Amino acid sequence: MASRPRTLYEKIWDAHVVETRDDGTALIYIDRHLVHEVTSPQAFEALKIAGRAVRRPELTLAVPDHNLPTTARLDADGKPVPIADPESAAQLAALEVNASAFGIRYIPATAKEQGIVHVVGPEQGFSLPGTTIVCGDSHTACHGGLGALAFGIGTSEVEHVLATQTLLLQQSKPMEVRVEGDLGPGVSAKDLILHIIGKIGAAGGSGHVIEYRGRVFERMTIEERLTVCNMSIEAGARAGLIAPDDTTFAYLKGRPMAPKGADWDAAVAYWRTLRSDDGAIFAKSVTIAAGDVEPSVTWGTSPEDVVPIGGRVPHPEDFADESKRVAAQKSLAYMGLTPGTPMTQIPIENVFIGSCTNSRIEDLRAAAAVLKGRRKAANVRWAIVVPGSGLVKAQAEKEGLDKVFIDAGFEWREPGCSACLGMNPDKVPAGERCASTSNRNFVGRQGPGARTHLVSPAMAAAAAVTGRLADVRDLV
Amino acid sequence: MQPLTRVQGRAIPLGLKNVDTDIIIPAKWLKTISREGLGAGAFEALRAEPGNVFDDPAYKGAPILIAGDNYGCGSSREHAAWAMLDLGIRVVIAPSFSDIHSGNAVKNGILPVVLPQDAVDRLLEVAREGLEITVDLEAQTVTTPYQDRFVFEIDPFRKHCLLNGLDEVGLTMARSEAIGAFEAARAAAQPWLMRGTAA
Known part of the structure; x- marks a missing residue:
């Protein structure tokens, strides 16, 4: 070698x-x-x-x-x-x-x-x-x-x-996103990846494969790691990686198509070699302080348009680069937002919990924990939960999460991509807002004229009960 | 795929950055099982705006599109390339492209030309005057009637495929023996890798 x-x-x-x-x-x-x-x-x-x-x-x-x-x-x-x-x-x-x-x-x-x-x-x-x-x-x-x-x-x-x-x-270039420290209470993997995309931009990883490094990722569950890597493409990177470890092996062991018996032992021995060597060189390296990350939300029509929930809708003049100023003006017009508005004053009519980013059992548990004993606000017209698979749905039902969602005024659906891309009948109407746990806030993504705010599952639940974008930390 | 050597014609001065593939072709158009006819849905949201560049008679049928940074970001849908081709677009000039979309473009005979922002800005000016731009793949140049001349880089394999209109699948199938040898070595050393759904 x-x-x-x-x-x-x-x-x-x-x-x-x-x-x-x-x-x-x-x-x-x-x-x-x-x-x-x-x-x-x-x-x-x-x-x-x-x-x-x-x-x-x-x-x-x-x-x-x-x-x-x-x-x-x-x-x-x-x-x-x-x-x-x-x-x-x-x-x-x-x-x-x-x-x-x-x-x-x-x-x-x-x-x-x-x-x-x-x-x-x-x-x-x-x-x-x-x-x-x-x-x-x-x-x-x-x-x-x-x-x-x-x-x-x-x-x-x-x-x-x-x-x-x-x-x-063509081989891509290796890029490192190193996160130092730990996430604060109420801050999720989704908030972290939105924050990272906000920092490096929608083209920040172009031509690169990102490896996420730091103890934050080592302490994450597999479902959290899947959420982080899922959105690597929103930073322009073709792929994202987190080194496999005991958490990974424990997750895979016994799954129907995973190796078994002697094959399993050989596979694990091989998987343990899959880490970046000390002294390996990354073509690009970015360091993020985990302590700076707050529950994140998007205001515009690119996943890089991220602010902390305590922030405000930006002014186009805030951006140094001319093409970004033009893009921000277009985004604000599409989103129907006024610069300077606190994010927590933005009302929400639709809530979508689902997509390959956030539809696994832990995501549903996080949303249900916020919704338990609460009900969606009167101005929230449509709230749906679309589990990522039939097995996720069955597990959630076993835990009674379906009842929590239904009691809170959500519709409990069958698995699929659904309102993430508005290809099936699940769409957000033109001019209405959606707090969405999906991955793209593009123009027309959730339906023609639909206005998407990307958030974590817990934040989507917080938006549902308050009827506006809200800091979930105020509800727990 | 249709070979591409030299394209001369007017250019659509779009100029926007982060043009995603949902903008190029919205999801409702993806239900087709064919590659044809997607031009009707191309850039639908932008074309709904009065005075948009796509429906401006000055740029009707223009074979070149000029855009901003990160063109084709987002979804991997190759329908975006099919839709552009159906509109008659053979060249896109931008400061940067998404990795997936630029690959899809090349596989459909569309040339992605990467040039620095100031060159792109200059070409936008020329395009807005309704003048013709010439893209020469063999020479790797973009030229204008004002004698502007910009040289661009392109991966030699992509260039070869575009110039000759080559089918990559056919080329790789000719390497079947090498692939078979790789698979045999793998099946011996790490049999679990080759089991897939049969595990």
């Missing part, structure tokens, strides 16, 4: 190089491929036209999530409920047909294991440390929370992986 100290990213990269080309690109082996209905039909179609097979069907897992309605999937007789939108129905049917035609494992919408691909992968033990994981979805970065090199790809690359189990890639 190379004697030069290497970063975790470089170690995983090196272990997957099939061959390096003269032009500097490398053919990289892909260990795990997740497929959903939206970004795969054109890839399967291209394979069919060219008469190509899937090279390693057992390394791909297909799960519908983006388009699925989150209303009941079975009727009173236990029969699947047809999907009303004909285009959605056709796209979902195509995934099932393609998976079957190419011999790929498919989890149907009615199975308890179904959910958002980025929730299902770790939950099933399909996603493992040190593996390369891809999916036609930019939030694939999520799986970096297990110490996997995971990134989103386009449909042409989906086709490339299906046909060859590899990708032709």
Whole structure:
């Protein structure tokens, strides 16, 4: 092996190089491929036209999530409920047909294991440390929370992986985000990653793979690490990584697709080598003080538009760079906000708890802890909880969390991507605001004209009960 | 994919930074199982604004788009590249691109040209005058009728694929033996890695 100290990213990269080309690109082996209905039909179609097979069907897992309605999937007789939108129905049917035609494992919408691909992968033990994981979805970065090199790809690359189990890639540069100290009470992993994106910007990680380092991450649960890595793409980084450790191994042990027996021991021994060496060089390094992080919220239409909940809507003139001033003006007009307004005076009509960023059991517990014994404010018109998977939903119901949400005035839904991207019927109406635990506040993301404020699950619950953006620390 | 060597024509002076792929093509257009016809939904929210650059007759059918920093950020949807292609866009000039979107663009015969902000600002001025801009991939230059000449960098493999309209899947399938050898070594040393859903 190379004697030069290497970063975790470089170690995983090196272990997957099939061959390096003269032009500097490398053919990289892909260990795990997740497929959903939206970004795969054109890839399967291209394979069919060219008469190509899937090279390693057992390394791909297909799960519908983006388009699925989150209303009941079975009727009173236990029969699947047809999907009303004909285009959605056709796209979902195509995934099932393609998976079957190419011999790929498919989890149907009615199975308890179904959910958002980025929730299902770790939950099933399909996603493992040190593996390369891809999916036609930019939030694939999520799986970096297990110490996997995971990134989103386009449909042409989906086709490339299906046909060859590899990708032709240029190596990214390693970047370190080091967080010093500990988070204060009431400050979550979501608040931290929003804060980081606010500091480094939506393009701060472009061309890089971020490794999150510091004891904050070592003390995090896997679900918190998944939340952090999930949003690496919102900082422009293709992937985010947290070194695997005993917490990771304990999380994975016994999961259906995780290694077993002697394989498990060999895997853990290998996974223990997956850490950046002392003296490894990062092309870029940023240090953040954990003590500076407060519950965070976005005010604009880029995930970099972050302020602490105690802050105010900024003035466009606050920004040094001309293009950011123009962007801020446009964002404020879209968001219907006046500069200088305290964030806690912004009323909220909709609350969405869900998405691959924050729909796991710990997220639901955090929101339910705030909602218990409370009810959503009168001006909150629509509040929904969309669990990340059927297994998350079942666990929450076992703990009685569904009742807490329903008693608080929330709708309790079936798993899927839902109002994170407004592709299924769950949308925020034009001109209305939504406190959302998702990952993107882009123009029109949650529906045409919808105004999104990104927050943590506990902060979304606080917004629901107060009817405005609120500091959850005042409620606990 | 259609080869790209030299593109000459008017340029749409968008100039905005952080143009995300939800802006390029909103989610409601992603329900298609085809690559065709997405131009109808391209930049829908921007085109709803009166006087927008996309529907300005001065830029109708222009093959070049000029944007700000971090073009194509956000979602990995390749529909964004298909939508741009359907509008007739073959070149995007910006100070920086998202990693995923620039890869998707190249795979569909769209050239992402990275130039410094001051060069982009100059090209925006020229574009706003309705003058033609020339992008020469072979020479890696962007030129204007005012004799401006900007040189850009591009990864040699991407350049090769664009110039020749090559299908990357076909190229990699020719390396099947090397991939097979890698898989065999892996199956021997770390069999659990090769089990996937069959575990």
